[in-house]
Amino acid sequence: MTSEAQRIEIEAERDVRLAVRTAVDAARSLGFDRTRSLMIGTAVSELARNIHVHACQGYISIETSRRGEAIGLRIVAQDDGPGIEDLDLALQDHYSTRRSLGIGLPGTKRLMDEFDISSEPGKGTCISVSKWK
Amino acid sequence: MEKKDTADLENRIPIHEVWDKVLMLPIYGIVDSKKGQDIMEAILQKVVATKSSVIILDILGVATVDSAVANHLIKITKATRLMGADCIISGISPAIAQTIVSLGIELGEVKTNATLKDALAAAFQLANLKIVAIGEG
Amino acid sequence: MASVQSELGDSAVDCLRRRVLDQVYENSLCGVLIDLSGVEIIDSFGLRKLVDIAKMTRLLGAETRFTGIRPEVVASLVDLGTVSSDFVVVADLDAGLAAFSERT
Numbered sequence: 001m002t003s004e005a006q007r008i009e010i011e012a013e014r015d016v017r018l019a020v021r022t023a024v025d026a027a028r029s030l031g032f033d034r035t036r037s038l039m040i041g042t043a044v045s046e047l048a049r050n051i052h053v054h055a056c057q058g059y060i061s062i063e064t065s066r067r068g069e070a071i072g073l074r075i076v077a078q079d080d081g082p083g084i085e086d087l088d089l090a091l092q093d094h095y096s097t098r099r100s101l102g103i104g105l106p107g108t109k110r111l112m113d114e115f116d117i118s119s120e121p122g123k124g125t126c127i128s129v130s131k132w133k
Numbered sequence: 134m135e136k137k138d139t140a141d142l143e144n145r146i147p148i149h150e151v152w153d154k155v156l157m158l159p160i161y162g163i164v165d166s167k168k169g170q171d172i173m174e175a176i177l178q179k180v181v182a183t184k185s186s187v188i189i190l191d192i193l194g195v196a197t198v199d200s201a202v203a204n205h206l207i208k209i210t211k212a213t214r215l216m217g218a219d220c221i222i223s224g225i226s227p228a229i230a231q232t233i234v235s236l237g238i239e240l241g242e243v244k245t246n247a248t249l250k251d252a253l254a255a256a257f258q259l260a261n262l263k264i265v266a267i268g269e270g
Numbered sequence: 271m272a273s274v275q276s277e278l279g280d281s282a283v284d285c286l287r288r289r290v291l292d293q294v295y296e297n298s299l300c301g302v303l304i305d306l307s308g309v310e311i312i313d314s315f316g317l318r319k320l321v322d323i324a325k326m327t328r329l330l331g332a333e334t335r336f337t338g339i340r341p342e343v344v345a346s347l348v349d350l351g352t353v354s355s356d357f358v359v360v361a362d363l364d365a366g367l368a369a370f371s372e373r374t
Contacts (some may be wrong), residue, residue: 014279020311035342036176038310042346045313053315104314107350173348177341203359208348215344215353217337218360 005063008048010079016048019060026062032133040073040131043111046104047077047127055081055124060133065130072113072132078124084119091117139178145177155256156247161194167195169205176189178228180216186222187256188213191226191249203238220249221245223252283319290323294332301370302327303363307338312347317357324356335360335369 006026008019023044027037044060051058058079065074084090091106107117112129119125142237148158153253156179176188190209195202210220224248225233233240257264272341299351304320306312312371323332336359347353360366 024310035345038342039346039349042350043310045311046315049313049315052309107314110349110351122329174341174345177344181341184361185364211353212348214345215339215359216341216348217365218361 005061007059007061010048011053011057011059011060013052014089016045016052019048020045021060023060023073023075024039027131030064030073030133032131034095036131036133038109040041040075042132043108043129044055044075044077046108047129048074050104051077051079051081055079058124066133067132070132072130073129074130075112077127077129079126080124083121083123084117085121085124087117136247142171142175142178148175148179148188150179150183150185150259151189151253152257152262154183154187155253155255155260155262156180156183156185156188157191157253158188159191159194163196164202164205166201166205169202172205173209176209177212177216180218185218187219187221187257187259189221189223189249189252191224191231191252191259192222193226193249194222199234200236203233203236203240207240207243219233219244219256221252221255221259223247225248252264274367276339276361277297283316287319287323287326290334291326291330294327295364299332300350301366302332302334303360303366304334305338306343307340310340310343311345314350316361317350317353321354321356324358328356334358335366335368337362337366 007024008015008022010016010019015088020041024037024041027040028034031038044062044079048060051060058081060076061076061078063074065072091109105117108127114128114130114133116128117125146158148156151157156176158172158176164172179185180188190197190206192206206222210222213220221244225245225247245254246255285302290304293299294302302323304323320336327334336357339359360369
């Protein structure tokens with residue numbers, strides 16, 4: 001069950017910062033402590049920057065997530081970029097196309113509790129991550 | 134809410150300041166990911182508060198050291214390095230040494246010692262301290 | 271010594287890099303200390319740019335050290351993954367100065 005989704009289109013670099021700020025604020029208001037809120041912010045920064053660097057259009061959506069008694073934050077990053085050909089390779093540390101250290105995707109996975117990715121070359125990429133309080 | 138968490142963490146994970154800027158934390162029992170995370174955060178807090186330059190992690194009391202536990206320990210040492218402090222792991226028994234090598238765990242640059250005494254000596258050196266007996270030059 | 275007070279957005283880091291490299295070159299500096307205490311989020315892109323600055327100053331004959339990373343940020347950096355050996359952190363200005371003078 002989810003509610004209150006916020007959606008931020010990623011076109012310019014300031015949209016990346018906006019997405020990060022929005023996610024951190026959402027996490028804080030849900031009661032995540034400072035450290036975990038910044039972890040979520042860092043994950044959003046990775047996802048949003050990937051969209052900014054690799055795709056023409058994309059968005060970040062931030063929504064509260066509930067599973068029974070547990071409450072969490074769910075982030076979805078969707079873009080229309082070139083897609084990822086070899087997902088297994090992309091999820092290994094040190095695989096990098098450009099501009100980053102190649103630890104972004106696996107790093108994002110480690111920062112969050114849940115990580116789902118679907119991508120097809122030419123069709124874009126959709127990544128969904130969640131962190132529970 | 135943050136202040137309460139800080140005090141709570143300090144109670145559950147008491148880190149000793151054995152000398153100026155030298156910290157020591159004995160770790161006991163099971164080290165799962167929650168414990169690993171708590172230890173890391175407690176250490177980060179203490180390093181900031183005391184401006185310490187070295188922390189000794191004594192693992193003599195740790196139940197088992199498998200690759201998961203080793204990874205938590207390595208993460209903790211990385212975190213202390215990012216604070217500009219050094220980390221020494223002591224309490225490595227022959228059994229643990231054998232386990233680590235045979236599991237193929239690479240500790241890399243992490244400094245280790247068998248005994249707390251050796252680790253203390255190493256820590257003092259890192260902190261540019263020297264112990265001299267009274268009555269000697 | 272350079273102090274970063276805001277987020278590591280592309281333009282901010284590029285500006286930092288330009289200023290640092292110019293200073294090192296014009297004044298024949300041997301050490302650069304970059305204070306990151308004003309930064310809340312460091313992602314792999316930002317980290318790469320900082321490491322690049324360190325590599326570039328080294329080519330110009332100066333070593334770069336980083337300091338002031340907040341504990342909350344350290345927690346994220348550790349999850350992010352392996353930190354390059356070019357990313358060297360010192361505890362504070364004093365430690366940084368001590369490290370630099372040892373080398374000269």
